[in-house]
Every structure is written in structure tokens, then in C-alpha cells.
Amino acid sequence: MDDQAHAARTIWNCLHDWWTMLPKEKRSLGAADAAIRQARKEIDWLAALPAQAAQAVLKTYFQAWKNCWDGRADAPNFKARFRSAMSVDIPQGRDLNITRVHRRWGMVNIPKIGRVRFRWTRNLPVGKHANTHNRITGSRLVKDALGWHIAFRVQALEPKPEPHAGPEVGIDVGVSLPLALSDGDTKAHGAWLTAKERAKLLRLEQRAAHRKTFRKPGERTSNRLQAAYDQIQGLRARAKRRHLDWQHRTTTEIAAKYSVIVVEDLAITNMVKSAKGTVESPGNNVAQKSGLNRSISEEAWGRTVELLTYKTARNGGTLHKVPAPGTSQRCSACGFTTPGSRESQAVFVCKNPDCGWSGNADHNAAQNVLHLYRMGLALIPAAGRAVVRRASRVKPATAR
Known part of the structure; x- marks a missing residue:
């Protein structure tokens, strides 16, 4: 299986080089198919991959370009040996x-x-x-x-879902509280690893750091150091699997209960950028920002939205995105936005002298998210970007 996976990755990389170097008028599916057949004949270890699996690599590569041209994804790129997942398709x-x-x-x-x-x-x-x-x-x-x-x-063959008759809900994502709903419900989780597993992970990381000090620059990784790395990856993969299981269970429950789900349109890539800065203008609170970035990445907010999108459509509901700025500073009771109203991560106190409402900050943000949708400020993607639409609500979409 390892040999087949490495052969599939190599065919992808060779196909990518062939595609980018040839002129546009010479690129075609038939020419790419002929190039793959010739490569499998001339290179012995590429023949470890079945011919049908090689054809699947070709179809996947062309589909990746179609997704790029339609604005649904970035352009396909080179698959590195240690940074790409090993996989083989049986079509x-x-x-x-x-x-x-x-x-x-x-x-x-x-x-x-x-x-x-x-x-x-x-x-x-x-x-x-x-x-x-x-x-x-x-x-x-x-x-x-x-x-x-x-x-x-x-x-x-699935029947066309009936329009969902459930209520509407706004969702605010966070770090300390993963999901806060506008109706007061919360979806939280504990640590993905047990105390014993966390202690083992720390011990393995210290062992790997110690063994790494003996490696000279340019020298290959020793078997002992690689064994420590493998054990660390095993524990992290176990935590990731538990997290994915929690996300599936939680999103399935939410999609089955609510007809309209509203979330924030977050630029997560910009949120997790490093605060290190440059030599001329170094950043502030670099360590704190690095810890926050890790926490945001561990919660995988983008994957939660993806799961909610198709599960909501499967149940006859719809998912909408609204602009994120100001949702955590606006008071859901009076509607005023005043700086400093969020006194802490969990408490919101309105600074309006005529209001003075206080409550949970995450639930307040979730109610503001739902309010933006009801005001007609839903974002509709168009050609790979989001535009604000001020119109009536969109009818529920059906799952394909």
C-alpha cells in the first residue's frame, strides 16, 4: 500500500509539471493519459500502482483545476513527501x-x-x-x-427533503466555549486526550527534543528520533479523530433541530497569522498570540461550518453567513455598539446608560448573528467572494 501511495503521489507531481510546462494549446486529457501510460512503462516502480488508480489520479487532477476555475478552491500544487497524506483511489x-x-x-x-x-x-x-x-x-x-x-x-437514492419546520438559530464560535447558540444552548467538549495520554505526549515531546540535539545539520533523522515522532503523531491523530467524532455528532444534532442556521463569515486564515512581525518592527505579545492561534486551529471552525452546510441541506434547512465585525460588541437588548462592553471572555455588560444589560458574551454574540440575518444582511458567495445582499430570505435548498 505504501508503494502504491508513493507512486500515486509521484504521478500527481509529474502530471502537475507536465501541465504547467506545456503550452495551453497542447494540454488535453488524451495527451495526459498517454503521458501517464508511457511513464508507467518506463519507470518500474510506478507500475506498482494499478492502471485504474492512475486514471483516478488524472481525473482528480483535472477536477482540481475545474474547482480552481470555478472559484471553489486554489490551484493544485506539488505534493511533498512528508506534508501530504498517503492515499490510493480504487475507482x-x-x-x-x-x-x-x-x-x-x-x-x-x-x-x-x-x-x-x-x-x-x-x-x-x-x-x-x-x-x-x-x-x-x-x-x-x-x-x-x-x-x-x-x-x-x-x-x-435519497428522497427530496421536505422544508424544515424548526426554529432559526445563530451560532457564535469561540475557544473557551466552542459553540454558543442564540437560544441559550451551548455545545462544549473536554480535553481530547486523557491525563495519562497528555503526560505521555509531553514525555515524548521532551524525548524528541533531547534526541534532536544530537542530530547534525543535514544529517538524516535517526531511527530513535523517528520512533518518537511516530508515537507523537499517533497520539495527535487519536485526538483529531475524537474531535472529528464530536463535530459530526454535534452538527448532526443542530442540523436536525433548526431550519435556518446563521454563522459568522470569519477569515480564519487571517485570524491565525503570527504576531512575530519583522526585525525593524517586532510584534507584541507574540507568545500569547501563538497560543491563541493554536487554540483556534484546534477547534477547526471551518470544518464545523462545512459539516453544517451539507447536513442542513440534507434535512431541508439552509445555512447563511453574516458579516463578523461588531457581533461581539453590540448589545442584543438595546442594539447599541460601544467599545469595552465585553468586560471579559464570558461577560458582556452594556455601556449604554439607558440599558445596562449584562449577560453571557457568547450568547449575546450569537443573538447578534441571528439579528443580522433577520435584517437581510446575509452574505452570498459569488465567483469566489462574498457580497452583502439586502433582500428577502432565501428559500431552503435541497440536497443533491
């Missing part, structure tokens, strides 16, 4: 030949590898349960620090 479901051994395990056929046992975690349309409208169309092998995993692509 045809009929080659998998999936069988269920018993309740917890199943067997799947992987091209050029053979029969492999996998953990059965979800119901799959195999055997008598498979038909034209509910069948497996392919799979993807992905490797992380915990090992290899297989994800199956399932084609299913």
Missing part, C-alpha cells in the same frame, strides 16, 4: 468483492494486494442489499499515524 466498486466475515470484520479485495480484512463500522450495500440505486461505486485508502483506513463511496 471501480465491482473489483472490491466485499464480504462480511462476522459482525465486526469484513474482507475486501484490493488490486495488486489481495484480500484484506477491515473493521466493519457501518452498514454497506453488499450482497442482496445492493441494487441499482444503492451500491458501492469505489473506495479510497488513506493512511494516517494510526495506520491504513478504507472509505467506501456509496451511491444511494
Whole structure:
């Protein structure tokens, strides 16, 4: 599997170089297909990747450019060996030949590898349960620090969802309180690692830092240091998996309850920029800003919004984004925006002498987020950017 993943990554990089160097009039899907076939014949270790998986790399690369031209993503780039996830695509479901051994395990056929046992975690349309409208169309092998995993692509016929009849809600994301809802509900979580696992992680990081001092500049990483790095990545991957599980459960609950979900349009990339500055003008509170950046990245706000987007549409609801500036400083009771009203991370006190309302700062921000939507200030993406729309509410979209 490692050999196939490295071959797939190399084909992607060679295809990217071929695409960027050729003139526009010579770029075509047929020419790229011929180049891949020739490379697999001339380079022996590229033949470790099945021909169908190589074709899947080509289709994925062209789809990446289409997404870039449509403004949905950035341009595809080079995949580095140590910074990209190892993965192999199996585009045809009929080659998998999936069988269920018993309740917890199943067997799947992987091209050029053979029969492999996998953990059965979800119901799959195999055997008598498979038909034209509910069948497996392919799979993807992905490797992380915990090992290899297989994800199956399932084609299913779902009924068109009815319009959701639930209430509207605004959501404010944060660090100390992950999700605060405008109706007073909160969605929080604890530490992703236990106390014993956190102590082990600290011990491994100290061990890796100590072993790194013995490595000379330009010298390859020793086996001991690499073993420490692997254990650290394993613990972090376990924490990431627990976080993703919490996000899925929380977003599923929210999407099933509310018909309209309103979130802030946050520029997260700008929020996590370093405050180090330059030599001429060094930044202030660099250590504190670095810790805040790590906390923001760990919460993965963008992934939460992505999960809410498709789950809300699947349930017959809609998700909208509103401008973020001023939502944490505006008083939801009187509507005045005064500097310094948020006295702490959790307490909001209105500085308007005629109001003086006080309450939870996160819930106040969530109510302001919902207020902006009701005022018709929803942001609608257009050609890769967001524009303010002052109009009536958008009808619920249907899931495809």
C-alpha cells in the first residue's frame, strides 16, 4: 500500500509539471493519459500502482483545476513527501468483492494486494442489499499515524427533503466555549486526550527534543528520533479523530433541530497569522498570540461550518453567513455598539446608560448573528467572494 501511495503521489507531481510546462494549446486529457501510460512503462516502480488508480489520479487532477476555475478552491500544487497524506483511489466498486466475515470484520479485495480484512463500522450495500440505486461505486485508502483506513463511496437514492419546520438559530464560535447558540444552548467538549495520554505526549515531546540535539545539520533523522515522532503523531491523530467524532455528532444534532442556521463569515486564515512581525518592527505579545492561534486551529471552525452546510441541506434547512465585525460588541437588548462592553471572555455588560444589560458574551454574540440575518444582511458567495445582499430570505435548498 505504501508503494502504491508513493507512486500515486509521484504521478500527481509529474502530471502537475507536465501541465504547467506545456503550452495551453497542447494540454488535453488524451495527451495526459498517454503521458501517464508511457511513464508507467518506463519507470518500474510506478507500475506498482494499478492502471485504474492512475486514471483516478488524472481525473482528480483535472477536477482540481475545474474547482480552481470555478472559484471553489486554489490551484493544485506539488505534493511533498512528508506534508501530504498517503492515499490510493480504487475507482471501480465491482473489483472490491466485499464480504462480511462476522459482525465486526469484513474482507475486501484490493488490486495488486489481495484480500484484506477491515473493521466493519457501518452498514454497506453488499450482497442482496445492493441494487441499482444503492451500491458501492469505489473506495479510497488513506493512511494516517494510526495506520491504513478504507472509505467506501456509496451511491444511494435519497428522497427530496421536505422544508424544515424548526426554529432559526445563530451560532457564535469561540475557544473557551466552542459553540454558543442564540437560544441559550451551548455545545462544549473536554480535553481530547486523557491525563495519562497528555503526560505521555509531553514525555515524548521532551524525548524528541533531547534526541534532536544530537542530530547534525543535514544529517538524516535517526531511527530513535523517528520512533518518537511516530508515537507523537499517533497520539495527535487519536485526538483529531475524537474531535472529528464530536463535530459530526454535534452538527448532526443542530442540523436536525433548526431550519435556518446563521454563522459568522470569519477569515480564519487571517485570524491565525503570527504576531512575530519583522526585525525593524517586532510584534507584541507574540507568545500569547501563538497560543491563541493554536487554540483556534484546534477547534477547526471551518470544518464545523462545512459539516453544517451539507447536513442542513440534507434535512431541508439552509445555512447563511453574516458579516463578523461588531457581533461581539453590540448589545442584543438595546442594539447599541460601544467599545469595552465585553468586560471579559464570558461577560458582556452594556455601556449604554439607558440599558445596562449584562449577560453571557457568547450568547449575546450569537443573538447578534441571528439579528443580522433577520435584517437581510446575509452574505452570498459569488465567483469566489462574498457580497452583502439586502433582500428577502432565501428559500431552503435541497440536497443533491
